[in-house]
Amino acid sequence: MRVGIIGATGYGGAELLRMLKNHPHIEEVVLYTSSKEGMNINESYPHLTAIYEQDLKPIDPDTLKNEVEAVFLATPPGVSAEWSQTIVESGCQVIDLSGDLRLRSPEQYKAWYKREAAAKSIIDQAVYGLTEWRREEIRAAKLIANPGCYPTATLLGLAPLIQEGLVRPDSIIIDAKSGTSGAGRTPSAITHFSEMNENFKIYQINQHKHIPEIEQQLNDWNEEVAAVTFQPHLVPMVRGIMATIYMTAKKEIREQELRELYQTSYEKEPFVRIRKQGSYPATKEVYGSNYCDIGVTYDERTGRITVVSVIDNVVKGASGQAIQNLNVMNGFDEEAGLTLVPMYP
Ligand SMILES: NC(=O)C1=CN([C@@H]2O[C@H](COP(=O)(O)OP(=O)(O)OC[C@H]3O[C@@H](n4cnc5c(N)ncnc54)[C@H](OP(=O)(O)O)[C@@H]3O)[C@@H](O)[C@H]2O)C=CC1
Numbered sequence: 297m298r299v300g301i302i303g304a305t306g307y308g309g310a311e312l313l314r315m316l317k318n319h320p321h322i323e324e325v326v327l328y329t330s331s332k333e334g335m336n337i338n339e340s341y342p343h344l345t346a347i348y349e350q351d352l353k354p355i356d357p358d359t360l361k362n363e364v365e366a367v368f369l370a371t372p373p374g375v376s377a378e379w380s381q382t383i384v385e386s387g388c389q390v391i392d393l394s395g396d397l398r399l400r401s402p403e404q405y406k407a408w409y410k411r412e413a414a415a416k417s418i419i420d421q422a423v424y425g426l427t428e429w430r431r432e433e434i435r436a437a438k439l440i441a442n443p444g445c446y447p448t449a450t451l452l453g454l455a456p457l458i459q460e461g462l463v464r465p466d467s468i469i470i471d472a473k474s475g476t477s478g479a480g481r482t483p484s485a486i487t488h489f490s491e492m493n494e495n496f497k498i499y500q501i502n503q504h505k506h507i508p509e510i511e512q513q514l515n516d517w518n519e520e521v522a523a524v525t526f527q528p529h530l531v532p533m534v535r536g537i538m539a540t541i542y543m544t545a546k547k548e549i550r551e552q553e554l555r556e557l558y559q560t561s562y563e564k565e566p567f568v569r570i571r572k573q574g575s576y577p578a579t580k581e582v583y584g585s586n587y588c589d590i591g592v593t594y595d596e597r598t599g600r601i602t603v604v605s606v607i608d609n610v611v612k613g614a615s616g617q618a619i620q621n622l623n624v625m626n627g628f629d630e631e632a633g634l635t636l637v638p639m640y641p
Pocket residue numbers: 302303304305306307308309328329330331332369370371372373375393394395443444445477478479480481482609610613614
């Protein structure tokens with residue numbers, strides 16, 4: 297299969313290139329750019345020297361449709377709203393890593409993203425690509441709205457409890473921490489070294505655009521769930537997300553039962569690992585891999601459940617999940633290109 301990447305010079309693009317190199321069904325990767333036409337990818341990423349030697353091409357849907365069968369859009373908000381309709385109509389599969397097509401309501405998109413939404417016709421075609429829970433829809437899809445990094449960690453961590461209705465729906469608090477690569481490659485005053493090193497910041501309190509994305513999926517699973525509290529933090533590390541999720545159980549539950557629920561829910565999933573009693577995951581334990589590791593516990597004193605869910609934001613939170621979705625859409629082995637052992641230490 298030949299695939300294209302729009303936004304190859306960004307972090308999501310670089311991760312796609314790393315994983316597609318070892319993908320057994322990918323013959324060619326074509327790279328597209330909005331600003332660096334003719335530049336060799338090595339000029340942007342010297343670590344790819346001799347691995348990828350391609351020059352970046354301009355984005356032109358008329359030539360693109362003859363060059364590739366699927367396209368990853370690893371681009372900022374607004375880009376897929378502009379391009380995905382035309383590319384899908386030309387017969388290519390599209391996997392959009394941005395948030396443009398994740399929210400079903402254009403009004404919600406406008407309210408949270410502070411910009412115009414994509415056309416409703418294209419939003420309606422997009423399947424939310426949370427692979428473990430939407431596999432059947434993804435199999436038939438031509439257009440995927442790949443989940444955000446925080447929602448991926450949060451939703452995988454909450455799915456069994458919410459689907460079974462075991463927690464008080466108004467009690468969910470998601471305390472999320474991310475490394476700085478989540479903010480992309482362009483430096484900013486918030487993420488540059490002097491600001492972030494030896495620092496720990498909360499940001500976009502009660503305003504983060506992943507709040508409606510999380511609520512939308514939780515509500516699909518259980519309509520009792522309406523609003524959640526979600527607060528993101530920046531940690532002085534490059535990769536990794538930890539979502540620590542607190543909620544009140546509807547009734548007393550044994551910790552053993554909780555763990556069995558998670559183990560049963562994810563027993564067939566190659567990329568979700570449930571920790572044994574007393575073990576809680578750390579971000580380094582999934583570093584560079586497509587795993588989501590989850591730990592769960594119940595505090596009899598407070599009646600609250602705590603879930604700890606970790607991913608690598610650029611892999612399971614973006615490019616890894618995007619390739620997992622490509623695999624499902626094309627009937628490939630779901631693990632193709634993704635059998636990456638976490639890098640440790
Ligand atoms: N980083 C992460 O952990 C995650 C990122 N995402 C999402 O994935 C997308 C990509 O993220 P990331 O790779 O980190 O971002 P980066 O900022 O690192 O890269 C984005 C790339 O998009 C391209 N681009 C910029 N403007 C345009 C435009 N107008 N038209 C077409 N291409 C454009 C640029 O390449 P060029 O100039 O060559 O065109 C740039 O290299 C974003 O929507 C992000 O929110 C989702 C989950 C996690």
